Each structure stands twice: as C-alpha cells, then as structure tokens.
Amino acid sequence: MEMSEQQPELLLRAGAGGMSGERRGKLKIFFGYAVGVGKTSAMLWAAQQAKARGADVVAGYIGPSGPEADKRAGELERLPAGKAQQRGSAGGEFDIDAALKRKPDLILIDELAHTNAPGSRHMKRYQDVQELLKAGINVYTTVNVQDIESLNDTVASITGMPVRERIPDSVFDQADQVEMVDIEPKDLLERMEEGGADREKQGRSAAAEYFTVEKLTALREIALRRCADRVKLITEADSAPGSYYTDEHILVCVSSSPSNAKIIRAAARMAKAFRGRFTALFVQTADAAAMSGEDGKRLRENMRLAEQLGAAVETGYGEDVPYQIAEFARLSGVSKIVVGRSSAARKSMFSKPSLTDRLIAAAPNMDIYVIPDAASGSGGRERKRQWLQASAMPVRDIGKTIVVLLAATLVSYLFYELGFTEANIISVYIFGVLVVSVITTSRFCSLISSLVSVLVFNFFFTVPRYTFRFYDSAYVVTFLIMFMIALLTGSLAAKLKENARQSARAAFRTRILFETNQLLQKAEDEQAVINAAAGQIIRLLNRDIVIYLPEGDGLSKPSVYRTADSSREELDSEKEEAAALWVYRNNKHAGATTDTLSDTRCMYLAIRMNRKVYGVVGIAMEGIPLEAFENSVLLSILGECALAIENIRNAREKEEAAIIAKNEQLRANLLRTISHDLRTPLTSISGNASNLLSNYRKLDDGARERIFTDIYEDSMWLINLVENLLAVTRLEDGQVRLHQSVELMDEVVAEALRHTSRKSKSHTIRVSSAQELILAKIDARLVVQVLINLTDNAIKYTQEGSCIEIHTEQKDGWVVVSVSDNGPGIPDEQKMHVFDMFYSGANKLADSRRSLGLGLSLCRSIVNAHGGTITVSDNHPEGTVFTFTLPAGEVELHE
Template sequence: MTFNQTNFDSLDEFPIPTVKRRGRLKIYFGYAAGVGKTYTMLNDAQEALKDGIDVVAGYIEPHARPETMACLEGLEVLAPLEISYKGITLAEFDLDRAIRRKPQLILVDELAHTNVEGCRHKKRYQDVDELLQAGIDVYTTINVQHIESLNDVVASITEISVRERIPDSVFDSADQIELVDIEPDDLIDRLNKGNIYREEQARRALGNFFTKENLIALREIALRRTADKVNRTAINNEIQNCDQAKSKTQYANEHILVCLSSAASNAKVIRTAARIADAFHGTFTALFVETSETEESDNKNMMSLMENLRLAEQLGAQIATVYGDDIPAQIAEYARSSRVSKIVMGRSAHTRKWFVKSNFVDKLTAYAPTIDIYIIPDTQSSSYINFPKFAKPSGLSLVDTAKSVGILVICTLIGFLFTALNFSIANIITVYILGVQLNAIVTRGRMYSAVSSVLGVLLFNYFFTEPRFSFQAFDPGYPVTFLIMLVASLITSTLTKQVKEQARQSAQKAHRTEVLLETSRKLQQAKNQSDILIETAHQMVKLLGRTIIIYAAKQNTLSEPLVFPKEDSVDSQAYLATDERAVAEWVYMNNKHAGATTNTLSTAKCLYLAVRSGNSVLAVAGIVMDKESPLEAFEKSLMIAMLNECAMALEKENSNEAQKQISIQMQQEQLRANLLRAISHDLRTPLTSISGNAGILMGNSEVLNKAQKKSLYSDIYDDSMWLINLVENLLSITRIDNGTLNLNMQSELLEEVFTEALLHINRNSVEHKIETVLDDEFLMAKMDSRLIIQVIINIMDNAIKYTPPGSHIIISAKREKQMVLIEISDDGPGISDKAKSKLFEMFYTADNIRGDGRRGLGLGLYLCKSIINALGGTIDIKDNIPHGTVFYFTLQAEEVNYHE
C-alpha cells in the first residue's frame, strides 16, 4: 500500500496536525478555462507575501501562458510528488511535504483534479481539506462545470460531460468565493490570440466548448451559483445572529425525496433533486427500494447503484432503505410516514407498453395524491422504470437443477400411480401444480419455477393425454386445459416465490432490528470503556458477518487493536500490518472515514470509521473488506447507527468518570476543610496548655514547689504526647489514602506485639487493671507489626481515656480457622448503638466525656479500620456483657515453625 510518497513504516513518521484552528478556504471561481483564475490567485498571493504572510505555491498547473507563470516569481514553489503510473512519471501535489512545511497560506490549483493511483486521497479537494484541518489557509481554483449538482446542466449546454467534479458541500463550505469574470467576447479573443491554448487546440475549442452561446450560458450559471452562495451565507448568518428558533423553522417544512436506482439516468435525477432541496432549503432524502430481484442483479447494476448512492451522499442526502416488490406503494408509504412534500424521480421516453395497464407514475400518484411529484425526463433511456427491477436471471445451479428434475420425476410417478388407480385427470393436474409450488420453495430464482411450469404441462401432455407418449391431443378441450394448467402453475409459483421472499426480507429486517436493539441494551449494561467496545464489535460481527478490528483512543493515540474474527479460522495478521494501522491513525487524527471503498487510502484491506462524539474521536472501527462485497445501503445505515450508539455510550462513560473524579475532588476538598477546621479547633487547647504551663515554669520557677512543678511537667508531657499521636495518625491516614503506604508483611508472635504496644500506651494506664490473654503463647499472625502496634495503642488509649480509673481492660487473641481474632474489652460505661454505626468514620467522636476533658479529632478508630482493611482483615465493635465495650479485629493466621 502506498501513502503519497512513502510507506509509513513507523507511526512517528506520520504527519500529525498539532493545531486546532482550521484553515480558511478561498476559491477563485470561473465559468471557463482562461478567464484568469490562476493569474488572479497568484497576484493575490504576491500581495499576501508583501504583507509578511508565509506563502507557498503547493501546486500550480503548468500553463503555456507567460504572464501567468511570471506571477510565480518570488514565491516558494513546493517540489511536486513524482509517481510512476503505467510507465509514465506524473507530477502530483505533495500533501505530506506541504503539511511538514506548514506555511500560513498555500496555493493549490485545480481543486477538482483526480489524483493518480498511489496518492493518499483520490481527489485533490480531499488533500485541500486535510490542509485546512492542519490549520493552513488555502487558495484554489475551479470552473463551474466541475460542481457536482451543475454537471448535467452544463453537459446539456456544451454536450460535454466532465468527469472531474467536487461535491457542492466543498464549494458551499468555502470561507470566500471570488468570481473571476470577463466578457465572453474577450475570452474568445484571448483564445484566438493563443493566450489560452495552442493554435490547433484553440481551433478545436472554438468549434466545440468555446462557442459564444455556450460561454454566455456558462457565465450565467456561474453568476447564479455565486449569488446562491452569497444568499446561503446570509441565511446562515441570520440563523446565528437572530432568533434561531424562528429562522430554523422558516425553512423546515420542505422534505425532498429522490428515488435511487441503478439506471444511468438516475445521477441526473439525484442532482436535480439536490438543486430543488437547495432552492427550498429543505431536508433531502434518497430512498432505495430493495425488491426480491435486487439480489439477482449483476455486478454492473450493483456498481452503478453504489455510485448513485455515493453521489446522493455527496450532495447531502440522508440514505434510507425499504423492502417490497410493490415499489410505488413502498415509496408512497415512506413518503407519508416521513412527511415528504416533494418526490423527484426519473422517467424514460417510453413510459407505456402494450401489456402494461398503468405506468409507474400513475401508480405512485394514486398511492400519494397529496404529494408533489417531479418527473425528470430521460430521452436517452428506453427502460420502463428507473428502479432496480432487474430481470436478468441468476446463474444455473446444479443443486437447484437436480431438485427441479427430481420434483418433476416424482410428480410423473405419482401421475402413473393415479392412472393405475383410475383417478381423474384433474388429480394429476393438481399434482403437477403442487410440484411447481414445491419447486418455487426449494429453489432460488424464478427461472426454475417458470421452466418447471412449462415442463409440467409438456410431461402431462406426453404421458397422460391421448394419444399417450406423444405431444398430440385428440380431445379438443385439452389445449384449453394445458393453457389453464400453465397459467395456474405460473401464478402459484410466482405467489409462492413472493411469499418466500417476503418471509426472507421480514426475517432479515427483524434480525437487523433485533441486533440494533440488542446493541442498545448491551451497551447500557456495559461497565467500562473496554466492555462497550467489545460489545459493539460483537454486534457488528453479528450484523455484517465480517471480521471487525477495534482501536480504542487513549492518551491522544490509538491503543493496540482488538480483533473480532467472523470465524475462528480467520487469519487476521494481514489486517494488523503497519500500513493498516497507519490508515486507522489517519482516521483518528482527521475524524473522517478512510480505507477500502472510500476515496482516501483506498488500497487498504479494511474500511475504517471513526467512532466520534462531536469533533473528538473516541475509537476507530475497522471492517475487513478484503475480497468481500461492498456494504449494502441498509447495512451501512445500521452500522453507522450502531457506532453512534457506541459513541454515546463511550461519551456517557467518560462523563461518568469525569463526574467520579469531580466527586473525589469534592470529597478531598471537604476532607481538607474538615481536617483544617478540626485541627484549628482542637489543637488550640493542648497548645494553649503547653504554652501556659511553660510560661508559668519560666516566670515562677522559684516560687513553685516540687509537686507543683511535677504537675506542670506532666501536663506538658501529656499534651505533647497527644500532639505526637495526632501527627502520627494524620501521617498514616495520608499515606493510606494516597496509596503510598508500604506494607512490610511478616509473621509475628502476638505476645511480642502486645508487649511492645503496652510499652507505649497512655501513662494513665497505671490507674487501670490491664490483662493479656493468649489462647496459645506461640500464636502467630501475618502482619505489619509497626501498624498493628499503632492499632492496639489507639484502641487501648481510647479504653483508658473513656473508662473510669480502676476498670478492667483485657487484650486477648485466639485462633479461628485461618484467622486470628484479637479482642480489646473493657468494663466501662459502654457505647450507644447510635454511636457504634459511626464510630469508625473520620472526624466522628462519641458523646463520652474523656477523663482529661479534651475532645478528640476522631481519627484514631478511622485509622485503625484503614490499617486492618489494608492488611486484609476486618474490624468491628460489640457490647461487653454485662457492661462495657469490645473492639475486635482479625488477621491472617500463620503456622508456627517449632524448629526455628
């Protein structure tokens, strides 16, 4: 695969636009070659260069006009991209070089030019669009005959059909249109002087395209198209600057419907409908009616249909598909349900045939009498209807042929049996008609049913009418019998085929609708971004029956692809090559479709579509098209709807994640506020006490006796220890909440841990009776001993502070299966049920009055719970019978190694 001048072996080489600003597009518009578009563009570029703007001539079409080429002097000219095509070296615009150079303004001549095979884009206007997305302003040129919707009008005037065209949306989206205009007589004079073409070429042009009548007509069309652009810009400004609701509803009543087909004239019908929709500022829809014969159409018809469908999309139409063999009824039903105001369709010169009672237009008018119908004549076509009623039979199948022959043989054998049993001829006729119905059910294509009907009549005549074993008939009534038998067979086979096809269409439509509904339901149940993308991919495989590749967007790039093959045996490595990923990267960066069946990087094996939400791409979906037929219109519509559902789900997930982050930040802010408020309030008491006692000692040390000094020293010590414990708790909580707490998990003897903890508890512990009870003196648990000692100290200090002197405090441990249960109980006043539910919350303090009269911050027990949970245990509280409180927590038990 070739991407412009080079293969991107490394994604780092792929040009990545870094600017968000979109460039501005100015089009120099003319009604014919030679009016001075390129000359005017180069003169404006010279003026811009004088104003200090960085200008580069990206590509200027070589001209045999010295005054035009002289305008290039002083401008930096970008080297062209040379591509070898069929033994010829061709010069093309080098898009990658232009993006790397990244000037402020670039000149790109001939906007409608078709790039040679091997360039990234098929059309030059796509190159220009990528330049605009990279933030580069573009000057370009175009003639009136290159605008898509005007192609038929120009062709009818000049009798020349131009193949290089641009969508109307490209012209209408330009920021500025400058009409380069001269009088037709002056243009003809320039042509005669050889200022446009060489002498021989100029003589041919004057006799064909450049007649005065043609130039006058083309000039008028160009003036009108420019005026339409100015009018459309004014309307858009009115919608943006005035009352939007009023302005939008002013043109919202017109709905234009065009009927799609594979006919060559359908392109003219689509362009006409687009012009009507544009004139009425209405909604534009292109409808395709899929019939039972659509699948039997040949490749040429299908390719023509796809080209017409793409043309309708380029002209801004919404594509819709309905099913049914009665085409006028389907169109009328869709038009009524969609509030269509005007229907545009084609009509050939031969609208009636001797066997047709009423033509297509009459039927449609009868079905939809209140809708305006515009008929676009086509004098070049002799077909009856411009709709996909394909009559070409499908290819012969050996299996279907064998089935048809077998059914006829069985019907003949049954006929012999009925003859032997002296049954009437009518019974044998019924058997053959039944055989034709069975043939219609088990075979594909109407040819088998028709042939079976004829052969059934011939077999009946040959074997069962007198004289037998000949195709003669003595009875004069037999020819009528044969005719009725043939008609009945044909009618029953046709009706059977129709019922079978309708059942198939209904099942297919139901399946696709079910897949879409199931997608919506599964995406709602998806828990995260990965689940959303996986469910979407599975549903796309179910809908399309093709291998799907998903690239998730993470941190401004695409993650590794997820492959969902249609079959387990599919080798997907070819679809994960560097070139394929480069196409997916391009789709992600440019928010456009690319790959197979598109005009951008069309040599890729997959069709890549952006899962977009507004201007941001959330993921890229790749659909394997290698050796696969193009997507049907209805399949493409459902697929896009499915990707839109995926985008909405991803956007919702991202919104939820953002909301969670905001909620976490709010909680952190609330925690910080609570912490500052609690510290500012509760630190005041110990700090005041410390400073006051220190001041007394400093100023009155000589008058204080020994007992008074000791009391003051004790108060200072208690207050400072309280502050130290507070700071330790705050640091531990911070490390746990930030995830920076490093656990040093080891097997420890609980007896040693208890002993160490009791050495650091409140000095008032001497006023209580503290007892240690161990179920086994070698009882061990897996823990971070430093943290568990802190837990025991916090709980023991609470028991000491909130129980009266002389109370009993017991710390015990015992083995329970794979865990060790540690309990710290007291026989104090206990804790209320209301306080128990909130006791482990941060900043919560119970109503108990401490012995020192100081209120705690409510951090100790919160820290205990955080530590125990981090170690994989549980912590809780219960009443101690008959009175008091029991704090208990669990740790992972460890076996004792007695040899050690």
C-alpha cells in the same frame, strides 16, 4: 506521488497536522463561468498582493494559462511536481507531501476539480486541498461553473458536453471566500480570437461551437445565480443559525439507471432551494441481488453522489417499489418526492403501469416531482437482461426440478390407477411447481416446471395416452388454466421466499444492533468494548477486521480479528498502519473503495464521537464494497462503540474526581480539626513552659512536678495523635505491609498495658483469658497499638475509679479480644459512626478536650488488614464493650 514509492513515515508526518490543534486554513475560490475568463490570472495577482504584505506564498500547481499568467507565476516560488504523472500529459501532479512539509502561509492550486493520477493519496484534488486546510495552510484555487456537481447536468444541457471532473457543492458553499471573475461574453470571444486565453485548454474543454454569445451568456447567468445563492445561504445561516432547515423534506429515489445522477442533482438543487432535509432512498428487490457488475458500480456511484450532495442514504426492501417509497415517505415525514420518468409510453391498456404512475396512485396526497428521464428508455431492455441473468438455471436446480417432477408424476400415476379425478392429478402437479419454486434459486425453474407439468399431464393422463394429442377440445382450456395456475403459484412462492430472505437479513442486522447495544452496556473496560464491537462487526460483514487504539500521539499495535474462513492476508503492514494513522489524525475514512489511499487492503473508519476519535477500525474489503445498509449498520456499531468508551472514561473520571474530592474533604477535616483541637494542648505546654521560665524559683517542688506532669501528658497526647495519624493514612493508602507471626496474646496485652496513659493509675484494669495459652497470627506491633487505643479510649471517657477489663478467648479458629468498661456508655445513634475518621461524638474528655477521632478509625483499619472485624456494644449493666477478632495461630515446630 506513487504510494509504492511514497515513504510511510512521510505519510505519518503528513497527518500530524490533524492533531496539532492549529487553526484551520482559509479557502478562497476564484470562480468563473467559462474557460479563459481570467481566473488563474486573478488568483496570481491576488497572491502577489499577499506576498507584498509579507505572506509566505508558494505556487503548488499552476496550469498553462497564457503568457501573462505564466509571467506572474514565474515570480513565485514553485513546489516541485510529484512523481505521479497526469494522464497522458508531461506535467507533474500536485505534491501534497511537499506542500505539508514546506507549510507556507498561502499556497496556489489551480483546477480544484481535477482528478489525481492513480497512485495518489487522494482521488480528487479538492481532497488534497481539504487536508491542507486542516493543517492550517491557506489556499487559493480556481473553479468553473460546470465543475459544481449539482449544476453539471444544467451546464451540459447548454453546452452539449458533460464534464467528468466535478466538486461537491459543499466544498463551494463552505469556502471562506468566493470571488467571481467576470467578463462580458463578447469580450471573452475577442480575447480568444486574440490568443489571450489558453488554446490548449480551449481545445481540451469544448468544440468551437461551445463559444457562442448565447451559450456563454447562459453560463454567466448560472454562475452569477450560484454565487448569489451561496451569499444568501451564508447570510441566513449567520443571522438565524437555528432556522436553517424548514419543514420541507425532499426524497429522491436512487437506482442503477445511467440517468439517475441527473435526478439526484435536480433533487439536491430543490432541497437547497427549499432549505430542507434531503434523503436518498434505494429499494432493494430480488432483481438487485442479481445486478450486474456495471449496474452495481453505477448504483454505488449514484449513492455516493447523493451523499456528496448532502443526502442521507437509506435502504428499503420489498418487491413493490412504489409501495415501499410511499410508506417510507409517510413514516419519515417526507414532503416532496423526486423521481425520474421514462419517455416510453404504455403500449396498450393491458400494459403494466409505469413506476411513476403506481407511485402517484400509492401516495395520492404527496407532492411528486417527475424529472424527464429520456435515457431510461433502455431500462426495459436492461431489466430484461438482468432478469435473464437472474433466471440462469444452475445444474443443481435442474436436478431438483427433475426429481420433483418425477415424484409428482409417480404420485399422479398412483392417483390415476386408484381412480382419482383429473382435478386431483392437476393439484399434484401444481403442488410440485410450488415445491420447485421454494427449493430452487432460479426463476426459470418454476416456469419450466409449469410448462413441463402441462406436457406430462397431457402425455400420461389424457386420451389418447402416451401421446401429445388429445381428442377432447376442452383440454385446451384445461391445459391453459393449469399452466396459468402453476405459473402464478410458482411466482408467488418465489416472491414469498425472496421476501422472507430479505426480512431475515433485515431482522439479522437489526438483532446485531440490539445485541451490540447489550454487549457494550455489559463491558467494564475499553478492551471489552473493542472485543464486543469486533465480534459484532465480523458477524455482520463476515470479513477480517483490524482495530487500532490511541497510544500517546499515535496508535498502538493493531489487534487483528479474523473470520473462521479467513484468507489470512496481512492486514497490519507498514502501509496499512500509515493509512490507519492518517484516518486517526484527520477523522475521515480512507483506504480501499474510498477516494483516499485507495490502494490499501482495508477500508479504515474512525471510532468517533463528535470530533473525538477513540480508535480506528479497518475492514478487509477484498475488492467487494459494502452495501449501503451494511455501511449504515457498521457506522451505528462504531458510534455505539465510541459512546461506550466515552461512558467508561467518564465513569473513571468521575471515580477519580470522587476520590480527589474525598481526599480534599479529609484534608479539610484534618486541618480544621487540628487547628481547633491541638490549640489546647499546645497552649497548655507553652503556658506551663512560660510559667516555669518566669517563676521557677518561686514554685515549690509540688507545683513544679504538677507543671512537668502536665507538659509530659500534653506532649504524649500530641505524640500519640501524630502516630495514629501517620498509621491510619498509611493503612488507608495500602502502604503498610503486615509482618505476621505467631504471638502469645498474654504477652501482647502486657506490652500494650506498659504503654497506656499515666491516668490509668486512677482506673482498675483487669486482664482475663478463657484458655491458658492463646496464640494469634498477627503483626504484634500493630495489634499492640489497637489495644493501646482501646484502653486509652476507655480511660478518657470513663470516670475515675471505673473498671476496665481486657478479655481474650479462642473460638472457631479466631482469637476474640474484648475491652469493656463500666462508664457512661455510647448512645445507640453514635455506635454506627464511632469508627469513622474524625468522628468524636458529643462526649467530652475529663480535661474538656475534644478527641481528634483517629484512634478507633485506626483500630478498624488494623483489624480489617488482619482479616478480622471490630464491633461496639453495650456492657451490662452499664458501660461499653469493644470486641475485635484476629486469626488464631499454631505453634510452629522447627526440626
């Protein structure tokens, strides 16, 4: 299953199950304490039973397990083996793409802890199984007790043979069912002698002395106890979901020691036993910066092991490791600390106390569990080697040291000629050593400068001068004290510089987080959030990144963000996009430096909030993995990014919901108002029409004319209502386009008066203008509607015989139109609402009808569409004035 040969479209289909919303498959583990107990045979027998019940069963991978198991496996459908070959074996690897394409109800996969061949999608087989489970496929598999991560050291201490292929405890604990395949140790030995167990597997697993009754009995006891612990864990979690964690908080110290994995496993078992929280702490010192490639790799493996065992990995900074551990424990509420102890004892009373002793002194009230760490005896030699590597002197540092010593010698020579005392000259050299410690990177520089300062002082400034001999025996003490003071001050200066550098790095990363939070809060849309997060990630890591956003069922085209000194490597190839899509659909990280799709250029992480993925970010790794603290800050930035995107989407959904609610409210108000206020004119029309039909010949001409007039006026009222309703909804929705032209306002007013209510005959309407010709750039049809509505409004709400005046004038580039009356006026508390839709106030019409409240709202919409304003005010001595403005026009001359 080589990635080079694996088609990207197959990989994309393989991840589709993560987004399908189907149920998750169930995992059943057949668990044994040793090879040959019959796990594979029990799994095959259970599969045959499931097949007999009608399940679609497929054998994904079955290892060689003896004649009986091979016979049962032959009765099942087998998936073809993948192309990637197992290391040194002729058997093929399990083909996960074929399994996802076939998608049976149940698939059998032997040896869950197996490590896949290079080029496979996942590094470990249990990761293949997790993908199958997510796709809704049930899985049967087999596990040995030595395959469980936290028990690896315990089993190795019994058998004397460590096992390299392991699974995290969480995989075992979260299985839906674990079936213990048990057999008496004596029966197992007899089966082996008779050939019932696979000889090939025996030879691969252990030497002959592995299979003894005593060792098998111990392994059996461990396996039974582990199954019992799992049952207890599940029972407590089901019965009291909120009380799984206790107040216990276990802290384990992580290092690059070869035996640190044993300490981490012991701490994990303790955390599980106490049902407490589990934290792994690494204290980064100056030595860690100069850590060799092998030690750095081992440190990253130990951190990954701690994560697999459920620990939260934290990083501290400082030279005093015990103090940093004690302070972290105190601030984090740690109840128990687990550390390793070297088998080397103090050689003398003047020897430096061990880390364990100093930690006990720094945290006297803390429970400290010391795990014997015999393999750390070589740690002293390893630290010396690292110190020598860190102390290597670059040519540039050598040059700086020589220049500083020359300058110190010249100043000292000047002091000597001026008659200064030797104490002043010694101070000059000590100052020079401090300067060397500050401006150089190598530790050897301060040591060499201290030694050279003593020699130069002896050569130039002690009698006899210009020789390395001296007459006064007291100079021995002087030279020794000078050397010690120079060495001590230089070392302190170097440590202070390193602490300042570490503090600056920590402050920089903290500032990155703070600035990220501020930038994301200012972002107004999702793209702004992504751009801000991308900039902060580049500042933090100084690496090229690529970001994918969701689009339909997949991802959009990637956005690549590069550093100033980018190598311009291709980050958006088809294989990279396939890996990003797999991360999006499975909500897990993958890519370079991970166990999944590790042959890509980038490491891909999901921008997620809980189970929802908002995008995928790829970090160009260039073969250099992230530091633990960088990784934690990166995850924090991605979490903030996901939260910001979710907030923006929630705000948008709230706005849309508010618009929908407003429209529903308007609809409800409209229906309620129409059902109430249209009843009167409709009743009047139907009643008058019925009266005409029944009594037409009995009515005289005057009565018939009055009935016809009432019918006409009620019909015109309904027509005007519908016209206003349609116009206002179009304007509110932005569907009406203005067709503006330069019009003479006198003609617009005259046109409006021709369409006013017939009841205007009982009122006096006057038209006046401040200028002879007033032009406006307007949509005449709509402005006529405004004047009609304002005039009809004045007619409806004023008594018969009242005077209505329409006045126009031009001021400062605007045409000002006012419609005034001398009616009862509008109360002040109602003036701010008269332009609201469906507002009719408390005033009654002359015919006791209530207005629908659309006319003035339509007037405001039309005037605003022209860029003008409309207001209402009192007319003196009585009445109301409606005033609105329109843009003035100019005469257009055509040649």
